[in-house]
Amino acid sequence: MMIKIALGQTKIFRKPFTGVMHALVFWGFCVILIGSLGMMIDGVTGTIDSLSFLGIVYKIFLISGDVFAWIVLLAICVFFVRRVFLNVKRFSGIEMKHKSHQDANFALSLIFVLMVTLIWMNILAYALSPVEMKEYFPVNSFFGEFFTSLDPSLLKTGFEINWWTHIIIIFIFMNILPYSKHFHVFMSIPNVLLSRLEPLGKMPNMENVTKEVKMIMDPNLAYAAPAASDAPPERFGVKDAEDVTWKNYLDSLACTECGRCTSVCPANITGKMLSPRKVMMNLRARMKVKGPQLLKNKSFEDQKSLVRDYISTEELWACTTCNACAKECPININHPLLILDLRRYLVMEESSAPSGLNLVFANIQNNGAPWQFSAEDRMLWANNLMMNN
Ligand code: SF4
Numbered sequence: 001m002m003i004k005i006a007l008g009q010t011k012i013f014r015k016p017f018t019g020v021m022h023a024l025v026f027w028g029f030c031v032i033l034i035g036s037l038g039m040m041i042d043g044v045t046g047t048i049d050s051l052s053f054l055g056i057v058y059k060i061f062l063i064s065g066d067v068f069a070w071i072v073l074l075a076i077c078v079f080f081v082r083r084v085f086l087n088v089k090r091f092s093g094i095e096m097k098h099k100s101h102q103d104a105n106f107a108l109s110l111i112f113v114l115m116v117t118l119i120w121m122n123i124l125a126y127a128l129s130p131v132e133m134k135e136y137f138p139v140n141s142f143f144g145e146f147f148t149s150l151d152p153s154l155l156k157t158g159f160e161i162n163w164w165t166h167i168i169i170i171f172i173f174m175n176i177l178p179y180s181k182h183f184h185v186f187m188s189i190p191n192v193l194l195s196r197l198e199p200l201g202k203m204p205n206m207e208n209v210t211k212e213v214k215m216i217m218d219p220n221l222a223y224a225a226p227a228a229s230d231a232p233p234e235r236f237g238v239k240d241a242e243d244v245t246w247k248n249y250l251d252s253l254a255c256t257e258c259g260r261c262t263s264v265c266p267a268n269i270t271g272k273m274l275s276p277r278k279v280m281m282n283l284r285a286r287m288k289v290k291g292p293q294l295l296k297n298k299s300f301e302d303q304k305s306l307v308r309d310y311i312s313t314e315e316l317w318a319c320t321t322c323n324a325c326a327k328e329c330p331i332n333i334n335h336p337l338l339i340l341d342l343r344r345y346l347v348m349e350e351s352s353a354p355s356g357l358n359l360v361f362a363n364i365q366n367n368g369a370p371w372q373f374s375a376e377d378r379m380l381w382a383n384n385l386m387m388n389n
C-alpha cells in the first residue's frame, strides 16, 4: 500500500492535471533529497561528491536531479498561480484561516528559491566541470555553455553563494516544517504505511458493548456470560484529545490541508457544517494545546473539550459515514473512524443523540429491534396468510 499510494502517488491521479504535477514534485523531491544529503555530508566532512561511492546510482540521481529541478520549478509556479489567482474552491472553507494560506505560500516561495539556487549551482558547476563530468547536467548544460568563458574564480564565487543560500534554506525549511502544514512532508509516508487494512466500511465495535447488546437480543446465548477481562472501559468513545488513538493523532499530523476530503463530502456539498478536513485540523489544534501540558503535568483542564468546543455536535451528526473522504484522501487518513468515536461518546456518556436515534436505541433495548413493536408481535403480519392457507 505504501509503495502504491505513497511512492506511486496513485490516489492523486484522480485529478489528472494537478495529480501529475504533484507527483512530479514528490518524485523530484525524492531525487533532489539525495543530492541535498550529499551536500550536507560534503559540508560537514569537507569533501566533494562524498556519495560518489554509490557509482552509477549516484550518477543517475545527479542526472535526474538536474532534470527534476526544472520540473519542480515549473510545477511550483503553476501551484502558485492556482493558489493566488484562481479561485479553487477546495482551498477555502471555515477552517482555512489566513495563516493556512500564508503558510502554503511561504512554503511554495521557499521551494521556489531552493530550485532556483539548485539550477544556478548546476549551471555554474557545469561551466567549472572537467569534460568527463559534463554529462551530469543534461538540461543545465544548455545554459552552462554561456558561462564557460567566464573567469573560474567568479564562477566559483557564484557557485558558493548559491550553495550556501540553498543549504541555509534547507535548514530553515526543516526547522519550520513541524510548525506548518508542510509537516506532511515527513508524516505522510509513515501514515500510509500504518494505514488500517480492513475495509473502509467496517466499523470497529467495542467488544464488551457488543456482548451486552447481544445479551439484550438473546440472553440464552453462551457468550452472554461476562469474561473476567470484561472490565468497563474508562471512556466510551472520544471526548477530548487524550481519548484518541495514536493513529487518529498521526492522521491529524499528516493532513496536508489539501481539502480533497471535504470536496467529496456529501454533507459539505449539500451545505451542512461538516468538513472532514476541519475535523482533522481541529484534532491537531486541540492536541497542540493539551498535549504538552499532559506530558508535563500528567493532567490539564481548561474547561474545554474536542467535542463541542472544537467540533460541534451539528458537524458530527451531519456525517453519513459514506467513507468518501477516507477513500479520496491521498494519504489514507480515516476521518469516519474519529467521527464515529466522537459520536460514541455523545451517545454512551451523555445520551445526547438526536431524538430520532434515541427512539431507535430505546426500541432496541425494550423490544430487541429498532421498531416500536414487541418481539412477540413479530409474526403478526403473517396471521392472515396462515388463516387463508
Ligand atoms: S464519511 Fe462523513 S465526513 Fe466523510 S465524506 Fe462521508 S459524510 Fe463526509
Ligand code: SF4
Pocket (backbone or CB within 6 Å): 254, 255, 256, 257, 258, 259, 260, 261, 262, 276, 277, 280, 328, 329, 330, 331, 333
Ligand atoms: S484529510 Fe486527507 S484529503 Fe483531507 S485535507 Fe487532509 S490530507 Fe487532504
